Amino acid sequence: MSEENKYWHILEEFEPIKDERLPKGREEVTSPTSRRNFLKVLGLGTASAAFIASCKRPAEKAIPYFIKPEEITPGKAAYYASSYFNQNEFCNVLVKVRDNRPIKLEPNPKSVVTPQGTSGRVQASVLDVYNVNRYQHPQKSGESIDWETADGEIVSQLRQLANEGQPVILLTPTIISPTTKKLIGDFAETFGAEWQQYDAIPMDGFREANQRTFGVNALPEYRFDKADCIVSVGCDFLGTWLSPVEFSGQYAKRRDLFNGDGNLNKHYQIEAGMSLTGSNADVRIRAERSDYGRILAYLYNQLATQKGAPAIDVPTPPQEITTKLDEVVADLAASEGKSLVVCGDNNPDYQVIVNGINQLLGNIENTIQFERTYNHFRGSEKSLETLVNSNPGAVIIWDVNPVYNHPKSEKIKAAIEKAPLSVAISALPDETTELCQYVLPSPGYLECWDDAEYKTGVVSILQPTLHKLFDARQAQESLLAWMGDESSWLDTIKNNWASTYFPQQNEQSDTERFWVETLKKGELVLETTPESITFNPDEIGNSLNTINTENQVEGFTIELVENVNIGTGHGPLNPWLQEVPDPVTRIAWDNYASISPAVARQEDIKNGDVIQLGNLTIPAFVQPGQADKTISIAVGYGRVNGIPEKLITGVNAYPLAKVENGSRQFAVPGFTITKTGDFEQMALVQGHQSMEGRPIVRESTYDKWKEDPASGNEMHEEIKHHHTTLYKKHEYKGHKWGMAIDLNKCTGCSACVLACNTENNIPVVGKKEVRRAHEMQWIRIDRYYNGDVENPEVARQPVMCQHCDNAPCENVCPVAATNHSSEGLNQMAYNRCIGTRYCNNNCPYKVRRFNWMDYTGADAIPNNRYDPANLTMDLSRMRHNPDVTVRAKGVIEKCSFCVQRIQEKKLTAKNEGRQLEDGELQPACQQACPSDAIVFGDMNDPNSKVSKMMKDPRNYHLLEELHTLPSVGYLTKIRNKS
Amino acid sequence: MEKQNIPEPVPFKFGKKLKTYLGIAAGIGLLALLIAVFVQQLPSERIWANLWMNALMFLFLGLGALFFWTVNTLGESTWQINFQRVMESMGLTIPFAAIFFVLAFPGLKDLFEWTHTEHLDRILQEKTPYLNMPFWMVRFAVYFILWSFFAWYLRKISVKNDFEPHDKYLGRLRATSGWFIVFFAISSSTAAWDWLMSIDAHWFSTLYGWYIFSGMFVAAIAVIILITIAFKKFNILPNVNKEHLHDLGKYLFGFSIFWAYLWLSQYLLIWYSNIPEETVYYVERVNNYKTLFYMNLIINFVVPFFALMTRGSKRQPLYLAIVSLVVLLGHYLDLYLAIMPGAVGHENASIGLLEIGLPFFYLAVFLTLFFISFGKAKPVPENHPYAIESSSYENI
Amino acid sequence: MKNIIYGHFTDDHDLLEAVKALQEKGIHIADVRTPFPVHGLDTVLKLRRSHLPKVAFIAGVIGAVLMFSFQYWVFTEGWPLNFGGKPYSSILSFIPATFEITVLFAAFAMGIAFLLRSNLGPGSIPDILDEEVTNDHFQIILSEKDNTLSETELAEALEATGALDVKQVNTKK
């Protein structure tokens, strides 16, 4: 229980420390850092602005504490509750801080919204703090100025403009912080400013549809865990749609055949491009993007006919789809009130029909609830129209980049340039900030105070875990300063909480106590009343009629999609995210145009052939399962401004989007393919897609599983039966660590890969090296296609070191650098490794990774560093987990089952004089997994979850016929199909 | 070189006394078989396995000798000329080995799991294109027809040169030897797979054929040594001197090491990788035949290695004969270990009256055939163009 | 001070005959030097068989025992490590290194023994009487010291066997 206290360790309890070096007139921020240490951090940060190709070990730069600050125990991590929000993704987190540096983000298990796991982006966000490209001082036209001057000039101009009645536009992303919203309101009032919210990829169509059908402008809660039958039309809810971490958890609960009630959901995915969600579906129906409307209409009409509701004749989708859709309809009809139909298209008419279907099926108030609606995605197309059309006098652009991610980029650019005053508030340079006169650096979220109401009635606090690295200031502080408000931003938040939320609760009677307790927990859950909704059936008819008049345009339709890890491409270019291969295509560092195999054959296009689509030249990728007439391209690539040249990658696909009827469309018809004759080799990490009939991912169907839980895994018993050995097994007397992975729950989101990267200091090798199969990630998520090449089934398998008890790799190391621990770990002594790579050759799973070059700067030879992502600079090195060795050139590394965590927890338990509890010890991958697919524990403990899973009839070991005796077990994948 | 007075050769006669001895030996063998069948009523697979094992050993001696002769001929070596007829005559027993195999045919079902075509598992089903009765029989016939032909034809040329000397015969001998070796190189392996490896039908080892070959070769050399020493003692081959024995001893020594080398290669690699599909073979043997398993290695490697290491040991006829006899028994044991665990199983296999007695019968038949053949030609080839080299060389 | 008488032949067969002839006269032959090993010469000279093989055997046994026990010690006592589930005393794994060290010890012990026993080695200065011995001369060397016969008698006896260029030398050794 003392552990818990450690978790909720907070900043507020400590005396603020005065720092004369901070700019005057500004409230000191209470900080966990001592002044001495702050100096050190600041010094390091500044020094690292330049490339320092130093061969010195980082240890030489460490300065020992002269007087140890009270709250810091060297070598011991502290955890602070906070939250991550980045435009379209939210996660309650615990920030792991070691020696004043946040080094890892972990899920907050007490969270209501995201108790299980995080996304990959959350994991990688810690790297953004230490980004060397951040603005370090306020700038005016590219010149550094100080805050006072900047504030003075901006305020005077704002007042003048306000007096002149010229419009002042404040362009922000969707703001979910209640205090900030109030603050902006005050600001707008003060300066007569117009506040516009902008989303790179909007969901205003959803809000509009809900307004039309239910009379509320809200994004409801979707309960995937309550749905027996999920039908998703082009909706990537496990990867990028609305709240993927939450949905992954809900979805996985219904894929769980080990803990759950054995009631598997059935997931239909109807889509054009192969999405992460589609690749997890039980039944994936390949359909053209341009047919989505008709498909929805068909589904509605069929259901309506069954339920006796009016149907409107709409051209039906092609025959081969309707036969499959009939099956979908039958399943939907059979699970009334327990089904869920979603569509990912922002077209309001489509959403209206989706609402109509869900209404018909009685899903409203069951699987779709309006109690705690989502507060993000408030942006609309109107915001930019205002900017472009209103000839603003002042533009304040806060952390959005429309110049990059809006198709009308040129007009926006013109509007900003024309405005007499343009101010950008941003941590990093981008396409938009470069156009603004003033650039005001803002800190990263790990350096900020903030609050957030992601879902109505669940309010979280963000607290800083690191003193601001640069001369940066939160946007809210700027607004306060401009308004002449002397109070600090923290006080503003506290005051707001005291006035707004304190009265709404009754647990705490003292406002200060209330604040501290909430801060410890990280969030406050309030009573809410559901939005009252009234269904308007007429809208369905209207929308059906609209769809009825849709023209079918000749040529290819391009759909712009988000990559699971890259998302909209907002924020700094994060090398960790870039290096994680897309879970579907397994390509890192690039975007590409996915075309179907049939088109590739017809047009004679091979992977990497550069094609021309409108104004876009982009390499093509042949994607099994892609609809023939649809080409999918991921947005979020092709950032140029403010990106170091060696990191520029991919092509910006946003300009292909179209603004139509006041909304942005990400599916645009009418393209033709032209081959340019160029070729670009992509960083494809998996060149072979088929399992070649090998029992690698074992699977079965739900029906067969119900009859025999070992179905699809019959060979496991047989192989076990045939196991013979010429020498006895070693005994493992104490712990024997093992891991079980439920293939039915893993969605492939890659959060584990990124968590592992962060935890284990895995270097980034860059596009060139990934192309050469030199990637370093310790976990990879293998993806195999099975069956019809036009619409294959997808099987996924996370593979890390299997920690074999009869490890072929250990036998062959000449210098004994890898051997087996007494707890069954396959361990590596990096210091001893001389890099023969023999172990890797002999590893049947090929999970060992070799430091081909000096990726980390840990090598003793000077001037040979290979650092494609500027991650060996002193600032970026602060991200390192000090418990894990940074490996030198020429050394083999691999998954260690997070041995540093094992040791730490063992020690804790020992100090507390107790046994380790099952589940107490989680490796980074398990911890980050939003779908709880990975379970780690002691196999010598018969009651541990992992040993129970190992005994499950579904359990098998990868390549078990080789008698390598892996410590990792996999539970078979069960598809709910006939 | 020691001066020796070479006595006059005594012409070989397959005398009555010898015949009586062989008859008694044959009788013992048959008696052992009859007791095993009717008195002890041993399980049928054990009977058949014994017949199979002895037929193989019978074949090995002839085939190994034929190989030894042909390989020396092809290598233009000449030291063997003085006892070449021993090898020739041993080779002539090959066709009779076929008869012994055929006698064991009724037991094939007991010996080979893959013959149970009604219930084969997946892996065995996949092997049927190779492991099926008709094809197996065809291979059997081809091996024996060709081996027998070569044994007969080579002998014919060799003898012909005695009477109408001509250099062309040597050329023909070499050419035929070449063809034989080519065929032997393939058939020795495939025959080992067919008749031995497929007893453990699931198991496989690429080295197996060569391993069996090396054992066969050592066994044949041991018998050549024994016969040559005996013939020397009775002055049938007076021209065989210590140099010949020395060299034969070296072969026995060297190829015992070679056998051990292959044994180790096969076992070490399988032990090291520890993949069940391969270890299954050795697990059975190491666990259930522990003593014999290690005895095999001691008799076939440790004994000849230390016993024949010194120069003098190889030049002492009696000593060399004893070592040869031990090694011959050792390879009988090796064959036992190759066959019994798979064909009989450790529950039923043991070394009893049958295993000890039956070989006498085969030995008697082998020697009878050998003596008959040997008596039909001159004991030493005459007019061999290189004959002089065989009588006048020395080991350092 | 001893006197040396030597002469040479140009054919190894003649040399063998000469040695036999000299020995029949009871003359002790100090040394015979030849450009290559002449077969039968050691028998005629009644040279003892060399002990070098025994040296090799003993050194080999020492090497084998040392290497094997070292490996065994390392894996069972020194620092027993679990490599791929193999037993600590994985004897089969010890065979290759043991074999190599056996051969190494045997070969080098024998090589060194050969050099020491023959007084050969870097820097050793030979007493060469006739440089053609390493070319095509087969040389017989007689020493007065070893024989009852006089220097001249020895020379005559040597010449009688057909030796060419019979010479007498007084060496200081």
Add this chain to the structure above:
Amino acid sequence: MQVSQVREPLINGEKSYENITSDVMAPVRAKPGKLWFLGFGISALVMLAGFAAIAYTVWFGIGTWGVNRTIGWGWSITNFVWWVGIGHAGTFISAILLLFRQKWRTSINRAAEAMTLFAVMCAGLFPLIHMGRLPLAFFIFPYPNTRELWVNFNSPLLWDVFAITTYLLVSLLFWYMGLIPDLGTIRDRMKTLWKKKAYNFLSFGWKGSARHWQRHESMSLVLAGLAAPLVLSVHTIVSFDFATSVIPGWHTTIFPPYFVSGAVFSGFAMVLTLMIVTRRALNLQEYITVGHVESMNKVIIATGSIVGIAYITELFMAWYSGVEYERYAFINRAMGPYAWAYWIMMTCNVISPQLLWIKKLRRNLTFTFILSIFINIGMWFERFVIVVTSLHRDYLPSSWSMYKPTWVEVAIFLGTFGLFFTLFFLFIRIFPVIALAEVKSVAKSSARKFIRKSSKKSKPENE
């Protein structure tokens, strides 16, 4: 010992012992010619380029090579095995052929052994430079250290360390012991004092005493007895590098004898390549005769056929095993993306040597020379097929990958050729290319001159 007169003489021309001495010594005595300097210069340059590439690798890391996460060993280990294989001919010739009393070995064993040493030196480089951390290469020796951590005696790579070291040292010993009498011969022919002194130093003061000869012969025989199993062990252990693994295409029990056979096969090919040129360049046609070439060709056809049978056995067993991974590995060899390498290997190693069944071709120097180069190439590809083709598609298709060498790897490989030829050029200037004493010892029974003489006398030489 008597030799039948039907046998082909091993030394042609009317050679007396004196002739043998002067013929063989000629290159040592004479001043090197332009051609020698040219050859030596080029070799040395290529060697230096190779060393530069090695330095580059050590500096920037193995990432400068084309190897990757799937194919951990590329050209480096291919070259290693290839060079070690070539390094098997010399010791095979001097040890095993000595045991088998093959007299023809005497004309070629010296050069072949030298070649062995140089090839093993080239080979030995690769396991070192393929390490990610070459400066720490000393970790592979079991030396006492503060952590009391020894080495892993289970590792075939460690066995390699012992095997290659022992092999190099014992071969050197064997070679040098054989050289001692010949160095004495050179010493006595040298006119300048310093050369005399130098060669005396090198010859350890050899004087040709009967007792020394007796010991020398006895030692040679035991050394041969030791070296014979050593030769087998070296390539056996090299084969263990692969065969102990679990990788299909690597793990197969036939590897040890098949590797040995392949090694001798490639070694003889290299000896032929070199000797056919050397005998011309150094005027040694009468010592290294067509008969010698034919004998070597016979070894080639024997070992080549054994290798061929091993290939087919592997192929058959892969099918017979019923193990899908095994089967796939071999299908992939013959039909996958590296099939070209497989078929080069098959053509060069199995099919082309079969032409040597024809006596005329066996005795044709030009043909033999071309064929020997074919075999060198084929055997290199054999190792490439084993190393790369087996690795590039093993168990999990997700990790399958392709391999292509970079210029660094190519330069290192060429550099080892430079090293090899540099040493060889030095060797032919400093040491007698033919074992003088050994040739002389068989001259009487096998030289044309003596054969004729003895036949004239027709006097049986009873010993």
